[in-house]
Amino acid sequence: MCLRDKSDSMNxxxxxxxxNSKLKGKVVVITGASSGIGKAVALSLAKHQPKLVIFxxxxxxxxxxxxxxxxxxxxxxxxxxxxxxxxDREKLIDxxxxxxxxxxxxxNNAGLGKANLFLEQPxxxxxxxxxxxxxxxVKLTQKTVQIMKEQQSGHIVNLSTSLVMLPAYPFAVYxxxxxxxxxxxxxxxxxxxxxxxxxxTVFPGPYNTNFHEVAHCGIDKFKVYxxxxxxxxxxxxxxxxxxxxxxxxxxSVYSCLSKRSNRFRKKVSIEIGDSILRAKKLAENELKIxxxxxxxxxxxxxxx
Numbered sequence: 001m002c003l004r005d006k007s008d009s010m011n012x013x014x015x016x017x018x019x020n021s022k023l024k025g026k027v028v029v030i031t032g033a034s035s036g037i038g039k040a041v042a043l044s045l046a047k048h049q050p051k052l053v054i055f056x057x058x059x060x061x062x063x064x065x066x067x068x069x070x071x072x073x074x075x076x077x078x079x080x081x082x083x084x085x086x087x088d089r090e091k092l093i094d095x096x097x098x099x100x101x102x103x104x105x106x107x108n109n110a111g112l113g114k115a116n117l118f119l120e121q122p123x124x125x126x127x128x129x130x131x132x133x134x135x136x137x138v139k140l141t142q143k144t145v146q147i148m149k150e151q152q153s154g155h156i157v158n159l160s161t162s163l164v165m166l167p168a169y170p171f172a173v174y175x176x177x178x179x180x181x182x183x184x185x186x187x188x189x190x191x192x193x194x195x196x197x198x199x200x201t202v203f204p205g206p207y208n209t210n211f212h213e214v215a216h217c218g219i220d221k222f223k224v225y226x227x228x229x230x231x232x233x234x235x236x237x238x239x240x241x242x243x244x245x246x247x248x249x250x251x252s253v254y255s256c257l258s259k260r261s262n263r264f265r266k267k268v269s270i271e272i273g274d275s276i277l278r279a280k281k282l283a284e285n286e287l288k289i290x291x292x293x294x295x296x297x298x299x300x301x302x303x304x
Contacts, residue, residue, distance in 0.1 A: 032110030036209035
């Protein structure tokens with residue numbers, strides 16, 4: 001009897017998955033695709049061979065991921081732009097239709113997190129959070145569902161956060177924008193269903209992305225989870241749509257407990273908030289020390 005090599009079996013299974021995937025040839029648009037969850041989802045989607053449109057502000061990082069995807073034979077359209085800019089949003093829609101002719105899936109991943117006490121938060125930062133996380137998402141979604149309505153099919157996936165279940169105080173504005181995303185998805189779901197459009201909301205916990213760096217509370221201060229596993233779950237969500245996806249799965253327990261017990265919700269929210277604030281202050285102190293060290297080194301070089 002001849003035994004087939006396991007690697008051969010795996011390669012055959014992967015080929016079958018590519019050829020039979022419901023996502024093969026589908027036009028998938030991902031915002032904020034140059035890093036973090038957006039990048040991970042794009043890479044996880046590759047084996048399903050969709051037509052990918054990746055959108056982000058940072059051109060260098062976007063083109064790096066574009067090269068990786070092209071090496072895997074993906075039909076790809078990278079677009080550099082700021083989700084807050086109306087012209088860039090229109091460019092995203094118009095370019096996608098011009099190149100691929102449709103939009104089957106929109107993953108609203110672009111977002112921004114800033115840890116700050118509300119009393120100390122600059123107004124510009126508040127504007128940036130609201131415009132990036134919510135207003136732009138709503139406006140881009142409205143443009144996209146007009147196209148999906150004509151097609152009588154489509155899938156909108158919005159990225160919220162698990163912090164909406166346990167809102168931590170140093171993320172007051174950020175949490176509010178992400179709660180608005182949850183409510184927005186729940187509110188349009190019935191209307192969209194009438195046109196064959198699914199609406200899903202994803203609630204990620206802490207993952208190993210650059211979110212904590214941008215939020216100014218270093219990633220090394222928290223337990224984080226593998227973003228690739230989250231990306232794979234989001235791909236499964238595209239294959240079999242459902243209303244909500246909470247990840248890691250055991251965060252669903254926190255969600256249930258927070259709904260049943262206001263005492264639990266307050267206690268854990270405050271504990272999370274305290275830990276975030278401590279991490280932010282520690283990260284700021286480390287950055288201050290680093291800057292002072294660099295300054296001293298420059299002075300020494302000049303003195304020599």
